[in-house]
Amino acid sequence: MVTDWSEGASPWATDEVLSWRDLARLAAAGVEIGSHSATHPDFGRLDAAAAREELCRSRAMIDARLGFMPTSFAIPLGQSANWTPVAMRAAKAAGYDLVYAQAEETRSAGTIARTFITGFDNMRVFSAALSGVFDRWEEWG
Template identity: 50%
Template sequence: MNRSVASSIRTLVGRSSVAQAAYPHLVKGRLGTERWALSLLERGRSASRPTTPSKRARIVAYHSIGTSAWGVNDVTPADFERHLQIAVDDGWTFATPAEVLARPAEQLLAITFDDGVATVLDNAVPVLRHHGVPATMFVVTGWADGGHENGYAHVLDWKGVTALQDAGMTLASHSTTHPDFGKLSVSDARRELETSRERMRTMLGLDTVEFAIPFGQSANWTAAAQQAATEAGYTTVYAQSVGTRPQGTVARTFITSFDKPLVYRAALGGAFDNWEEWY
């Protein structure tokens, strides 16, 4: 979806209470339709190729695993296990993000999660540990402190975050309050970045240098935010987009509730590399 078109739609929606109520359904319908359509196109292109091209290393971005309130960001536990099996069946080797960055020409797959949702600990960690799959969680530190609008209904407190760490998951920052950095002043961006990093150091004894952009699309990060991240001590900044990601960031592929086997395989094959979510 062209960003100017999406912006125009949001403007029109803002003028009508009825449209505001319908907007989440519009977004969900558009997201599902486009992902399935692009998946079918990718399958058609793959079928017409004389040989299947080798896949390059990839980092995928999940959110919740069995939290229906997370909407399009939620993947069911059954689908998550299915995704891991598809990756194995299709020749992927699970790796860390650092290994993906170091060996981009190999068919490596890194699993990451955003937000610190409780169902990752409940439903994803047991599967990952059983199969020896490494993973990274990007934590919203203010939510771990109890600052989410729904409290701890869906997200982990620091005890839960520590349980992720004890289970072998790598932890890194996803900001303090999950703002849209594309709309923040330089001083506010710097405060978000520094506070999150300091909070992880205090609560976990972890001096992280990795950060994932909230929302993660091209409009959600600026050159000023990138500079603030560098000054705050981060060396690696992850987006939630691939071909359209902001300059200086690391690509990740967004995985959604619509990603059944056909769509998931298309995601791993690059069908959505130039596609962006809008909300």
């Protein structure tokens, strides 16, 4: 989750972003809540201090609002160019154990591949994702 968006600073309509109440309900139901940063920046462009601020602020806000410190982080934009060794060191120092990137074959060292499926995707896209069709795909590259 992007913490500033749940605080009302979302670039989209508020009904497209989960509220803290929604997130608390999900957490109570056993859903893992992880960080996706405070503001959704491109970490590939951040220096060490800015990366640390994003990572620590998001984690602290989740703790303040939901009562726990997340240990997983999903890279905003998720591509290989959006994550650097500097960002990885900042994530580890901030207390994140798992860092999720996007493509299996192009992700940065030390990250875990993630695949996301949206409400716009159909069974063909879902099946393709499961079979590895997107393992080298860089959406913005």
